[in-house]
Amino acid sequence: MLKKLLHRRKLFLFIFVVGIGGSFQFGFNVSSINAPTEYIKNFINETWIERYETPLQEYAIKLLWSVIVSVYPVGGLVGAQFAAVLTVKYGRKKSLLANNIVAIVAALIMGFSRMARSFEMILVGRFLYGINIGIGLVAHGLYLGEIAPKELRGAVCLTRAVFVAFGKWMGLVVGLRQILGNESTWHLLLAFSGLPALIQLVFLPWFPESPRYLLMDKGNRALCVDALRRLWGSGDFTEEVGDMMAERAQMQGESKKSLLQLFRDQTVRCQFLTAVAISAGMQLSGINIIYFYASDVYQQLGIPKDKIPYVGIGASGIEVLTSVICGFIIERAGRKALLWRGYCFMALWIALLIITLALQDYFFWIPYCSLAFIFAYIFTFGIGPGSVSGVLPLEIFTQSNRPVALVSANSLQWLSLFVLGLVFPFVVDALGPFSFFLFFGGCILAALFMFYILPETKGKTLLQINEEFNKLRDARRGMCSIFTKRPVVPNQTEILSTRL
Numbered sequence: 001m002l003k004k005l006l007h008r009r010k011l012f013l014f015i016f017v018v019g020i021g022g023s024f025q026f027g028f029n030v031s032s033i034n035a036p037t038e039y040i041k042n043f044i045n046e047t048w049i050e051r052y053e054t055p056l057q058e059y060a061i062k063l064l065w066s067v068i069v070s071v072y073p074v075g076g077l078v079g080a081q082f083a084a085v086l087t088v089k090y091g092r093k094k095s096l097l098a099n100n101i102v103a104i105v106a107a108l109i110m111g112f113s114r115m116a117r118s119f120e121m122i123l124v125g126r127f128l129y130g131i132n133i134g135i136g137l138v139a140h141g142l143y144l145g146e147i148a149p150k151e152l153r154g155a156v157c158l159t160r161a162v163f164v165a166f167g168k169w170m171g172l173v174v175g176l177r178q179i180l181g182n183e184s185t186w187h188l189l190l191a192f193s194g195l196p197a198l199i200q201l202v203f204l205p206w207f208p209e210s211p212r213y214l215l216m217d218k219g220n221r222a223l224c225v226d227a228l229r230r231l232w233g234s235g236d237f238t239e240e241v242g243d244m245m246a247e248r249a250q251m252q253g254e255s256k257k258s259l260l261q262l263f264r265d266q267t268v269r270c271q272f273l274t275a276v277a278i279s280a281g282m283q284l285s286g287i288n289i290i291y292f293y294a295s296d297v298y299q300q301l302g303i304p305k306d307k308i309p310y311v312g313i314g315a316s317g318i319e320v321l322t323s324v325i326c327g328f329i330i331e332r333a334g335r336k337a338l339l340w341r342g343y344c345f346m347a348l349w350i351a352l353l354i355i356t357l358a359l360q361d362y363f364f365w366i367p368y369c370s371l372a373f374i375f376a377y378i379f380t381f382g383i384g385p386g387s388v389s390g391v392l393p394l395e396i397f398t399q400s401n402r403p404v405a406l407v408s409a410n411s412l413q414w415l416s417l418f419v420l421g422l423v424f425p426f427v428v429d430a431l432g433p434f435s436f437f438l439f440f441g442g443c444i445l446a447a448l449f450m451f452y453i454l455p456e457t458k459g460k461t462l463l464q465i466n467e468e469f470n471k472l473r474d475a476r477r478g479m480c481s482i483f484t485k486r487p488v489v490p491n492q493t494e495i496l497s498t499r500l
Helices: 002-007 009-020 021-030 036-053 058-089 092-111 119-147 149-172 188-189 194-206 209-217 222-231 238-250 259-264 268-284 285-300 306-333 335-359 364-383 402-452 462-486 492-499
Strands: none
Touching: 009 021, 009 119, 009 149, 009 194, 009 222, 021 149, 021 194, 021 364, 036 058, 036 119, 036 492, 058 092, 058 119, 058 188, 058 335, 058 402, 092 188, 092 194, 119 209, 149 194, 149 306, 149 364, 188 268, 194 402, 222 238, 238 462, 259 402, 268 402, 285 306, 285 364, 306 335, 306 364, 335 364
């Protein structure tokens, strides 16, 4: 796989340029906000005193801080709703280029918030970051899925997860006190996302638009072939263009669907429900909450508070490493196996973690077991569901339905992130470590779905994958007809004639 990528060097560079301004931004903004928490709270209180000559009460500061944190997924949800329209009307490339302007504006607002003595600017900046990433995740995913060769499609699409993990790691690194996570530079940390946006804004114009978009949405075969040549190098693209033309002929006359129409359409309902199940499984696995709860375990181990960020960087580095490893094995192991086995092992680690967290006050060595299970959980997540879940929604939909389907999956992700972040701290206060049973059940349900329902998509064209779902739908109808078919009862005339 590495040799094929090196042979197509432009494709490799393209993956970096698209990723640094796409899913990287999501990972970075998820992790980087933790470092300046206390400084931002102090800043809110100081500016309030300057304006009204009275300090804010503790609950008011917590409330304002929670609004600043939670407005980010709200912005992401809003941005995701615009993504389908923008990427279809203006293309994947132009959507990403224009989207970088939003990130740069947000970064400027964040950067000058301290000078302007306005915590409201932080709130606005976080909301704009959410809009930027809500659009960027959809456009990034569509772009990757449509420029990847069939034999590398899984590895190329998986790079979206790699850049999410890399963004989380980078957010923790840049957020160290020795770099930008201190009292004098926290506003620069909040503005850091403007730099990746600027890099993409400068370099992305050198790359072509998505070949599939050029042919299937715009009907320009010559530009499609030129884009393939610029991305993949010289070669014969007859087979690839033929597959696109066959798919375009099949969807001829098919109009773009809304989210509600996509759900009502029986021909793609299986794909739609599969995409929803994949996204729900990711959120119910509890990966973001595991990251949150890990700090308590580090403190139980006696790790000094100033050293805990470095342990977090190590845990995040494991996710980056496993995401890269998954890129090398996904085309060999297949999507289905990595998903259902990954969820099974994650359920095992959560079950063991529940036990050790409940017993950590009884034996001095128990917290070390908890730490091992957290690292094992992150390792399993990165090499399985965390990486593969971003690939499947790009493979199971045809060109006309893919943007809306990706928007629905991302919207569910943003909504779940908002609800879990808002509700779970109260659940932890009420149930303690036993609150993780929610994620244990989520992993078990996800594993069962992936094992029994999900078809394998490895090495197949989009039309072949669509046919697999058609077989699944027909099989479900056949099972339903067995239970709903009424027995034929002969009438009285038939009975008499039989007796005679």
